[in-house]
Amino acid sequence: MNWLQQWAGYLPQMLSGLGVSLFIAAVAIVAGYPLGLLLSVMVQHRNLVIRTLGLAIVEIGRGAPALVILYLVYYGLPKFGIAFESIQAACIALVWNAAAYSSEIIRAGLQSVARGQTEAAYVLGLSGRDTFFRVIMPQGMRSAIPGLMGVAIQMFQGTSLAYAIAVPELMKSAYNIGSEDFNYLQIFTLAGICYAVISIPATWITVYFEKRMSRHA
Amino acid sequence: MAKSTPTEAHRVPRLGIQLENIRKHYGDHVVLDDVSLDVEPGTVTALIGPSGAGKSTFLRCINLLEQPDGGTIRVAGHTIEPGKNIAPKDLARLRSAVGMVFQSFNLFPHMTALKNISFPQQRVLGRSKDEADERAMQLLERVGLKDKAHQHPGRCSGGQQQRIAIARALALDPSIMLFDEPTSALDPEVGLEVLAVMRELAADGMTMVVVTHEMQFARDVSDTLVVMADCKIIEQGDPRAIMSDPQEARTRRFLRAVLER
Ligand SMILES: Nc1ncnc2c1ncn2[C@@H]1O[C@H](COP(=O)(O)OP(=O)(O)OP(=O)(O)O)[C@@H](O)[C@H]1O
Ligand SMILES: [Mg+2]
Secondary structure: OHHHHHHHHHHHHHHHHHHHHHHHHHHHHHHHHHHHHHHHHOOOOOHHHHHHHHHHHHHHHHHHHHHHHHHHHHHHHHOOOOOHHHHHHHHHHHHHHHHHHHHHHHHHHHHHHOHHHHHHHHOOOOOOOHHHHHHHHHHHHHHHHHHHHHHHHHHHHHHHHHHHHHOOHHHHHHHHHEEEEEEEHHHHHHHHHHHHHHHHHHHHHHHHHHHHHHHOO | OOOOOHHHHOOOOOOOEEEEEEEEEEEEEEEEEEEEEEEOOEEEEEEEEEOOOOOHHHHHHHHOOOOOOEEEEEEEOEEEEEOOOOHHHHHHHHHEEEEEOOOOOOOOOOOOOOHHHHHHHHHHHOOOHHHHHHHHHHHHHHOOOHHHHOOHHHOOOOHHHHHHHHHHHHHOOOOEEEEEEEOOOOHHHHHHHHHHHHHHHHHHHOOOEOOOOHHHHHHHHHOOEEEEEEEEEEEEOOOOHHHOOOOOHHHHHHHHHHHHH
């Protein structure tokens, strides 16, 4: 049988898996970026307790493989009476991951804002809050955009790990189809294409932003 | 240059400022060694001296952008003692009374010229957007840049950016303006545009403290010339008198070096 015909047959189930993957990635990003911003502020905070807490969350999120965090959340936390659905556990693990990675990118972005900007805000009498949210953050986030888009792509691909706890995402759909008719080669090729169709254009956009950014620097 | 008289609504009381025994060090390195300066209301003080003398540091101590290690600052009848804890109210009063212009302009690059001038008024003085925009346009006109209102700073020349920065500071109705080498980053001709704005400001009676290497400006515009060297004020007085007949050997050497450049 022709691969294209087979793929057409698989597509509905694959698309539902892709939908779940995109959903988890979206949650990871939408919750992960603001948390990343919060963490980037925490790790620079002058209060030692806040700084240490921030550092711990960031270093675990970046240092431990996402799969380890996923297992800890899904299998580990129930030991403390905290149990999650598999999809919830996947979201939590990836949010953590996204927050940790984006916090480092955001921190670098914020620190790249010229010192003179803070000084200008100070002599104008702007409050600390306005200085951060209206002066520093808009500029720092701008230079963080390419890096943050990289995190988004990484998170989308990272959703495939949720397969390990039976979340019905793209990989799981592919595996289910494969185990029915044993056409593993075709089905995982299709899965790869699905990931690539999203990731590659996203990479192009990132590169476009990087180029634009360096031109305007 | 477009000239407009400041409207009565924005008449601001002219204040002086007294600095006494300002001390500052970085680690073991002394930068300001008991520097005192009395700036009379409505006067222009030009601060000159060799590189590393402590001019910028001193200027930045005036509005506590740099925290002095000791001394007192008196402004509008209030005394601030930087070595000790400063009440937030005193700090806010000082910051609102004193405006500052930097060598590197430091405009907000993500805001248009208009927004650069309008936004701080809204946040600091609580002016409405319309009111702040109107004031911003007035000031842009005054510095001759009304047509740049909707441009971002990146689209403006250095001289234009500096004039916008001056307008931004003026919009908050400061009683005292500090300038740290406002023309040093500019080509000489472009610097003239900025100096023209500053001359007008001085003519309007603004109290100004200006760190500068522009000797002609210092001679023509300033009421007091202050020479700093090696963490101290070594000489101060009438600019023409000092320039034609400096009392200190260090001043003589510095003036000769500047004039030969
Ligand atoms: N943040 C800092 N840390 C350590 N030393 C500093 C710092 N800022 C200034 N200094 C030192 O303080 C001294 C005075 O510096 P300052 O910038 O006030 O001099 P200046 O008179 O403005 O010189 P210039 O004409 O070059 O601008 C210099 O020796 C400088 O190296
Ligand atoms: Mg200096």
